[in-house]
Amino acid sequence: MDKRESMWDVYLRKGMSRRSFLKGCAALTAMMGLSSDKVAKVAEAAEKKPLPVVVWIHGHECTGCDESFIRSAAPLASDVVLNEVALEYDHLLSAASGAPFEAHLDEVIQKYKGQYILAVEGAACTKDNGVYCMSGGHTFTHLLQKAAAGAAAIIAYGTCAVSGGIQAASPNPTGSSGIAHFTGSKPVVNVPGCPPIPEVMTGVVMHVALFGTVPPLDSEGRPRQFYGNRIHDTCYRRPFFDAGMFAENFDDEGSKAGWCLYKLGCRGPETYNSCGNMRWFQGMSYPIQSGAPCIGCSNAHFWDEGPMSRRLPQFSPAVDVDTIGAGLAAVTAVGVVGHAAASVVQKKKRIAAEQAEKGSGEE
């Protein structure tokens, strides 16, 4: 653990050629969403920088983000974990367990203070001092604060770590939230998604690992190269939207023909992610391509923004905002007519009263 290898050292140890190293660097550059003139920088970093220490902790979540992560194809998740970063601690992927493993975590935090990358999956559970999410005898929030204090940078993987996710959905019984309250002033990269795209997960950790800085972030702390576009604006079904051709039901002709899923509640127009251009699992597909409208899983509170198969909030099967709005307008119109009738009656009474007064004055 004392002498830390660089990526180039790993290639040498494995007897791989310089040529394949450079090819790997070029592939990495592309995967991180960078332009090709950054290849030299990437190669330099991969050659000289020791493999970055990564501590990967899990809070309140389903570990689905890890399921996504291990399906990354370029770079391969196994490559990232074994050859491109020094993964020292991971709740889920580690073979070791028990007290020695927890002691190892403390050792790593001490030894690489201010140098390691902290990857966090899962929400921070805060209610009743966080007792609803514990590991190794401590609450997750305790671990999070301890690990965040010594981290160089923090990556929040998944909507849970970014904004609470499904635990934080109404009524949020465990008081879950994103990890931001527990990370102090450390730079945090938000990588939302339920789960995030595999290559986005590996791409972000490789960016931090190679450059030692967080990638360019947008106003919500998300890497711009992956969250800079709406799914709607990158969707291959967008021409059907512009042409006004919509699937009305999940089993109608439009649905079979692959028309736009907007009327089935697609959240593409509100969702920032790379599904439209990178797609999932080596570009095989993504939800909309498989006929399911986007549910906006990289949006902060998407669980509470249902129903997911409708564009507007629904109050009963037949009543939505438009029904209420039209009803309100109708009630107003009826009220106006009633008020008009009453006003006419009132005016007639007033004129009659005035004339009676005038009449009595003249006599």
Place this chain on the structure above:
Amino acid sequence: MKEEKRKVYYLFSPFLRIFHWIMVLSIVVLFVTGILITKPATIQALEPTFTSMSMDWVRNIHFIFAFLFCASFILRIYGFIINKGDRLFPRVWEGHFYSETIDVAMHYMLLKPSHAPFLRNPLARSSYAGLYVMVLIEILTGFAMYYMTEPGNIGGTLFGWVNVLLGGEMVTHWVHHIVAWLIIVFAIGHVYMVLRADLMEAEGEASSMFSGVKFLEHVPKDACEVEPPTNAK
């Protein structure tokens, strides 16, 4: 017939009047296209290449009228600067505003036979302030959705915070949609109140938005706020 001695009050500058009618047109077009954007019409038997009534068109019309509406505020502001009668913000900082509002509201609730004469009554002026708040919400939420196609550009920087403030871009859509309905409810009430005032008092309430003048028999309580009247011919 009774001989009436009415005075003519010049109230609304041409700029306010043009703005008003642009607003009417814009609100009608924006509402109709907006409803069509939320729930697009079902069009049968179409070919993408040859679609005539496309969603793209509906959206573009919505955007064009949104920009037209925003641009027309230049007229409104200019009128506000040059003409006293255009300054319609309720004078909430003056004590008599509240008693007068209650007086007018009592009449509208049919509890009093009439209300004191006004050129621009305080309740109506409050409702216009309410309309401007709703319009402002529509503008902010509208641009927040429109410009976020490119979050890094100037528009996204200027309006992107609205989505964060509301807790998500989907909520921005909903707020935009709900407030649109409230504006329609306002419009129904507004048209009614104007026609009612016109028919009951015959002071030129409706025609004032064309001619700019109102004809009043009594001295209105807010006469000091505008130019002195002239005699009717």
